[in-house]
Amino acid sequence: xxxxxxxxxxxxxxxxxxxxxxxxxxxxxxAGITAVLGPNGAGKSTLFRLLLLLEKPDAGRIYFDDRxxxxxxxxxxxxxxxxxxxxxxxxxxxxENVAFALGPRHGxxxxxxxxxxxxxxxxGLTPMxxxxxxxxxxxxxxxxxxxxxxxxxxxxxxxDEPTAALDVATRRRFREELAAMARTHAGTVLxxxxxxxxxxxxxxxxxxxxxxxxxxxxxxxxxxxxPATPFIxxxxxxxxxxxxxxxxxxxxxxxxxxxxAETVVRTADRGDVSPGMRVHVAYRPEDLTLLPADAPIETxxxxxxHLRVTAVxxxxxxxxxxxxxxxxxxxxxxxxxxxxxxxxxxxxVVAQLKATAARxxxxxx
Amino acid sequence: xxxxxxxxREAVRLLIGLxxxxxxxxxxxxxxxxxxxxxxxxxxxxxxxxVGLARFPGRRVVVALIHTGFALPPVVVGxxxxxxxxxxxxxxxxxxxxxxxxxxxxxxxxxxPYIAGISLAAVQAxxxxxxxxxxxxxxxxxxxxxxxxxxxRLGLAAAVVAGFGVVISELGAVLLVGGDVVGETRVMTTAxxxxxxxxxxxxxxxxxxxxLALALVVNVLLTRAQQGGGRAWGAEAEPxxx
Numbered sequence: 001x002x003x004x005x006x007x008x009x010x011x012x013x014x015x016x017x018x019x020x021x022x023x024x025x026x027x028x029x030x031a032g033i034t035a036v037l038g039p040n041g042a043g044k045s046t047l048f049r050l051l052l053l054l055e056k057p058d059a060g061r062i063y064f065d066d067r068x069x070x071x072x073x074x075x076x077x078x079x080x081x082x083x084x085x086x087x088x089x090x091x092x093x094x095x096e097n098v099a100f101a102l103g104p105r106h107g108x109x110x111x112x113x114x115x116x117x118x119x120x121x122x123x124g125l126t127p128m129x130x131x132x133x134x135x136x137x138x139x140x141x142x143x144x145x146x147x148x149x150x151x152x153x154x155x156x157x158x159x160d161e162p163t164a165a166l167d168v169a170t171r172r173r174f175r176e177e178l179a180a181m182a183r184t185h186a187g188t189v190l191x192x193x194x195x196x197x198x199x200x201x202x203x204x205x206x207x208x209x210x211x212x213x214x215x216x217x218x219x220x221x222x223x224x225x226x227p228a229t230p231f232i233x234x235x236x237x238x239x240x241x242x243x244x245x246x247x248x249x250x251x252x253x254x255x256x257x258x259x260x261a262e263t264v265v266r267t268a269d270r271g272d273v274s275p276g277m278r279v280h281v282a283y284r285p286e287d288l289t290l291l292p293a294d295a296p297i298e299t300x301x302x303x304x305x306h307l308r309v310t311a312v313x314x315x316x317x318x319x320x321x322x323x324x325x326x327x328x329x330x331x332x333x334x335x336x337x338x339x340x341x342x343x344x345x346x347x348x349v350v351a352q353l354k355a356t357a358a359r360x361x362x363x364x365x
Numbered sequence: 366x367x368x369x370x371x372x373x374r375e376a377v378r379l380l381i382g383l384x385x386x387x388x389x390x391x392x393x394x395x396x397x398x399x400x401x402x403x404x405x406x407x408x409x410x411x412x413x414x415x416v417g418l419a420r421f422p423g424r425r426v427v428v429a430l431i432h433t434g435f436a437l438p439p440v441v442v443g444x445x446x447x448x449x450x451x452x453x454x455x456x457x458x459x460x461x462x463x464x465x466x467x468x469x470x471x472x473x474x475x476x477x478p479y480i481a482g483i484s485l486a487a488v489q490a491x492x493x494x495x496x497x498x499x500x501x502x503x504x505x506x507x508x509x510x511x512x513x514x515x516x517x518r519l520g521l522a523a524a525v526v527a528g529f530g531v532v533i534s535e536l537g538a539v540l541l542v543g544g545d546v547v548g549e550t551r552v553m554t555t556a557x558x559x560x561x562x563x564x565x566x567x568x569x570x571x572x573x574x575x576x577l578a579l580a581l582v583v584n585v586l587l588t589r590a591q592q593g594g595g596r597a598w599g600a601e602a603e604p605x606x607x
Contacts, residue, residue: 084497088494
């Protein structure tokens with residue numbers, strides 16, 4: 001069996017003069033959950049329809065199981081199933097919907113009935129099997145749509161924003177069900193989402209899509225540690241307020257002059273930037289250490305700023321603190337630490353950031 | 366002239382007694398309109414469904430033509446049918462004027478665009494995404510079209526029922542083409558006019574009650590057809606999605 005189940009090469013889709021999808025190369029490994037993560041308008045839904053063979057690309061090829069998909073791709077479409085963001089449930093009962101895609105090639109009538117019963121049970125839909133679909137809530141409808149897509153045992157299950165239209169509580173519960181069902185009943189899952197929570201909770205591998213292109217692909221931790229673009233850094237919770245110009249390389253670190261005061265910030269080095277280049281300096285708020293203004297220097301942190309607290313965000317757990325001075329930073333500290341430091345607007349503190357915790361990202365401008 | 370109550374009493378007596386003359390007219394009406402409906406369905410339903418599902422150059426013109434046919438005044442259809450079928454008309458040799466065949470033809474011309482128009486609307490009211498959704502589940506293109514038509518089935522049934530409602534209550538065309546020949550082409554609507562003119566108000570009222578009862582049945586069926594259907598969840602009531 002192929003290691004890569006689905007592969008797209010040079011895939012382009014244009015609507016009029018606008019290029020909506022322009023993907024050089026994209027692979028879905030033959031196992032686990034891959035997420036395509038991107039903002040609204042990134043071209044995710046178009047890519048979803050292209051890979052599901054519901055729409056023809058203007059250029060490019062799609063390979064399934066290492067074989068090029070031929071015109072129409074009927075044989076390949078039988079091996080895939082897709083669930084739309086707002087799946088349409090056909091008129092009839094829950095049970096009839098789940099059985100929709102099952103035919104003689106899926107076994108005898110008894111086997112098909114057993115498959116439907118198995119999925120109804122797995123998704124907690126058995127009590128409502130005979131109900132008309134119009135009687136269902138949003139979460140129940142989404143579960144019916146999932147069961148219906150899983151019924152023919154697709155080798156590849158594609159999900160377009162499966163939690164986007166659910167309320168917060170239902171979304172959390174459905175996400176858990178989705179993870180369990182996907183791993184038990186589907187071979188490989190390709191999840192399209194704009195919600196980092198979906199991608200990071202469910203996926204083994206994330207492909208980030210921006211403006212029609214796949215800009216970074218990797219395991220979730222790689223995206224957090226090595227975001228390729230400011231957008232990915234922001235998606236993974238990094239702060240991107242610092243913008244500046246690379247001045248030099250020193251002791252294996254980059255020296256970046258940040259803000260109007262050209263404050264020096266030392267960051268981890270990366271090969272693709274050079275002095276004179278404009279960059280964002282990304283850091284995670286929880287990587288900032290706050291100390292009293294008069295605290296002795298006892299750490300190896302290469303970045304140290306005297307800043308004034310301008311805002312302290314209300315929070316039950318982690319407190320977000322806005323700090324201003326030569327640079328503007330945002331820190332996230334535990335509530336006990338915030339109380340011990342007496343953090344309040346007007347108070348001056350020292351903010352320390354290890355150079356290895358700061359990363360430069362090439363600015364878009 | 367008999368009092369209103371006498372007329373009603375006599376009409377009810379005719380209905381309860383299953384007056385043979387009355388029964389003959391009712392059965393002839395059902396036969397003529399039933400056959401016209403059959404022809405209208407055979408022609409109109411595939412046209413409405415086909416135009417509703419397909420996208421092709423000139424589709425808008427075809428839709429406009431169907432809608433024009435939809436609004437054809439029956440008396441105008443009757444006039445054209447009369448001109449065509451009359452002894453001196455281009456189809457005079459067929460000798461269909463003042464026959465039930467002629468009436469069926471005229472009524473079929475009225476029913477077909479009506480059925481086509483309503484079935485077109487029914488098919489279009491189903492979101493296109495139904496077919497996409499079906500195909501996304503791996504079924505063939507014909508199976509996806511079947512899923513679409515299944516979603517539209519109540520609307521399609523409504524088209525047939527409404528078509529029947531139009532032809533059974535139609536007067537102008539059957540009067541001109543059929544000529545209201547007693548025992549030959551007299552149907553309920555033409556009989557009501559004739560009996561009223563001749564002063565047999567009880568017979569006219571009895572036929573009117575039968576027509577009203579049929580209209581009631583048609584309306585009940587139409588109302589039931591408007592209920593049910595699938596659902597794109599998130600949509601408010603009707604299955605309109607995106």
